[in-house]
Amino acid sequence: MxxxxxxxxxxxxxxxxxxxxxxxxxxxxxxxxxxxxxxxxxxxxxxxxxxxPALIEAAHRQLDRLTLTSRAFHNDRLAEFARRLVELTGYDMMLPMNTGAEAVESGIKLARKWAYDVKGVPADQATIVVAADNFHGRTTTIVSFSTDETARAGFGPFTPGFRIVPYNDLAALEAAIDETTAAVLIEPIQGEAGVLIPDDGYLTGVRELTRRAGCLFIADEIQSGLGRTGHTLAVGHEGVVPDAVLLGKALGGGIVPVSAVVGRREVLEVLRPGEHGSTFGGNPLAAAVGTAVVELLETGxxxxxxxxxxxxxxxxxxxxxxxxxxxxxxxxxxxxxxxxxxxxxxxxxxxxxxxxxxxxxxxxxxxxxxxxxxxxxxxxxxxxxxxxxxxxx
Missing domain, CATH: 3.90.1150.10 (Aspartate Aminotransferase, domain 1)
Structure with a gap:
C-alpha cells in the first residue's frame, strides 16, 4: 500500500x-x-x-439530515454551535472556518481590517508582529513569516507586513511595536518548534504591551487549545484574555475539519458581507460535531x-x-x-x-x-x- x-x-x-x-x-x-x-x-x-462515541453519534445523526447549505442560507445547527463555543471560551462572537490555516488567515485579515477601520492605520501600512520559530500553517502568506527555511524555500515572493521577533522576549516585542502595529500573533506554546513553553509572565506581558500600544493580541491555540494543556485554552494558565483566539484541530473531533476565530465583538464586527467567507465554513455537519466537542469540554x-x-x-x-x-x-x-x-x-x-x-x-x-x-x-x-x-x- x-x-x-x-x-x-x-x-x-x-x-x-x-x-x-x-x-x-x-x-x-x-x-x-x-x-x-x-x-x-x-x-x-x-x-x-x-x-x-458522542462525536460519532452526532455526525451520524447529522448525516441523515443535512450536510451542507453554504452560507448563502442559514442552517439550523450553526447558531447553537456559535453560542456554546463563545460561552465556553468567554468571547462575544465567532467566525467559522474549516482548517487551522484558514483560521490564521482569517485572524490576519481581521487584524488588518480592524487596524484600518478602528485604529486608523493608513491604508496598506498595517503590520503584524510574530515570533521566530512559529508554526501557523502552510499558506503562502503564513510561510512569509516563518523562520523555517524548509517551509519557505522555493515559495516566494513573500507577503509583506510582518515583523519577526524572538519568542519569549518581551523587550524585543516592545521594540517591534509601533503606530502601524495591528496585532501581535503568537502561539502560547510553540508546538512545531518542540513544545516550547515561555517563561511565567510572558503572556501577561504580551497582553499588557498590546493593551498599552493599542493593538490586538491574537493567540493561535490551534494545537494548544481545547483541553490539551489542562485548561480549555493555554492562555488560561496565566489568566490572560487575548482579543481573539484561533481554534482548529480538536474542534472537529477528528471527524471533520472545523476551525474558528473567537473574539471580542469590536474585532469581529469589522467584517461585512462579501469581505470574507468559505463555502464549507459553518456547515451543518461541522456545526453538529463542533457542538458535541463543546459539550465534552463543558464538563471539564x-x-x-x-x-x-x-x-x-x-x-x-x-x-x-x-x-x-x-x-x-x-x-x-x-x-x-x-x-x-x-x-x-x-x-x-x-x-x-x-x-x-x-x-x-x-x-x-x-x-x-x-x-x-x-x-x-x-x-x-x-x-x-x-x-x-x-x-x-
Whole structure:
C-alpha cells in the first residue's frame, strides 16, 4: 500500500511506515492487525480519541439530515454551535472556518481590517508582529513569516507586513511595536518548534504591551487549545484574555475539519458581507460535531485528565533524563522530548518506538513530540513511557 502511493500521491509528507486501517480511543490498528498506542493524536486534532462515541453519534445523526447549505442560507445547527463555543471560551462572537490555516488567515485579515477601520492605520501600512520559530500553517502568506527555511524555500515572493521577533522576549516585542502595529500573533506554546513553553509572565506581558500600544493580541491555540494543556485554552494558565483566539484541530473531533476565530465583538464586527467567507465554513455537519466537542469540554473532564495525567507524563520523562533524554518541556498532556543525538535522530527514535507499538512524531533534530489523546489511561501512558525507556537504552 505504501508503494502504491508513491507514483500517484504528492510527496509533501514523510510518514512513518505504518498503514492504519482502524482506530478507537487511544489505539490504532494497521492493515496486518498490529495495534499501536497513538501518542500523536493527529497533532491534537484527536484530543478526545479516535471515534469518540458522542462525536460519532452526532455526525451520524447529522448525516441523515443535512450536510451542507453554504452560507448563502442559514442552517439550523450553526447558531447553537456559535453560542456554546463563545460561552465556553468567554468571547462575544465567532467566525467559522474549516482548517487551522484558514483560521490564521482569517485572524490576519481581521487584524488588518480592524487596524484600518478602528485604529486608523493608513491604508496598506498595517503590520503584524510574530515570533521566530512559529508554526501557523502552510499558506503562502503564513510561510512569509516563518523562520523555517524548509517551509519557505522555493515559495516566494513573500507577503509583506510582518515583523519577526524572538519568542519569549518581551523587550524585543516592545521594540517591534509601533503606530502601524495591528496585532501581535503568537502561539502560547510553540508546538512545531518542540513544545516550547515561555517563561511565567510572558503572556501577561504580551497582553499588557498590546493593551498599552493599542493593538490586538491574537493567540493561535490551534494545537494548544481545547483541553490539551489542562485548561480549555493555554492562555488560561496565566489568566490572560487575548482579543481573539484561533481554534482548529480538536474542534472537529477528528471527524471533520472545523476551525474558528473567537473574539471580542469590536474585532469581529469589522467584517461585512462579501469581505470574507468559505463555502464549507459553518456547515451543518461541522456545526453538529463542533457542538458535541463543546459539550465534552463543558464538563471539564478532559481538562482535568490532561492536568492529572500530565503529572504522570512529567514524572516519567524526568526519570529518563540522563538515561537518553537530555531535556524536555511539558504542559498537560503535551511534551517535547530532546533525545541524546548520539542515540539517533527524532525520526529514528520514532521508528524504534513504532516497532514497540507506540506512535509519536519527530520535529527538529533529535526532538520528539508526545501528545496522546486525552482519553489515554494512566496504565497506557506508563506503558508508553516504559517503551521509550527501552528504546533509549
Amino acid at each position: 505504501i508503494s502504491a502511493e508513491e507514483p500517484v500521491l504528492a510527496h509533501n509528507y514523510h510518514p512513518l511506515p505504518v498503514v492504519v486501517a482502524r482506530a478507537e480511543g487511544a489505539w490504532v490498528e494497521d492493515v496486518d492487525g498490529h495495534r499501536y498506542l497513538d501518542l500523536l493524536a493527529g497533532y491534537s486534532a484527536l484530543n478526545f480519541g479516535h471515534r469518540h 473532564e478532559f481538562q482535568s485528565r490532561a492536568t492529572e495525567l500530565g503529572v504522570v507524563l512529567r514524572e516519567g520523562l524526568a526519570g529518563l533524563v540522563g538515561r537518553g533524554v537530555v531535556g524536555f518541556r511539558a504542559r498537560g498532556l503535551w511534551a517535547g522530548v530532546d533525545v541524546d543525538p548520539a542515540l539517533g535522530t527524532g525520526r529514528e527514535i520514532s521508528e524504534r518506538l513504532m516497532r514497540e507499538g507506540v506512535l509519536v512524531k519527530d520535529t527538529h533534530g533529535s526532538t520528539i513530540r508526545i501528545a496522546p489523546p486525552l482519553c489515554v489511561t494512566e496504565e497506557e501512558l506508563r506503558s508508553a513511557l516504559a517503551a521509550l525507556g527501552r528504546v533509549l537504552s
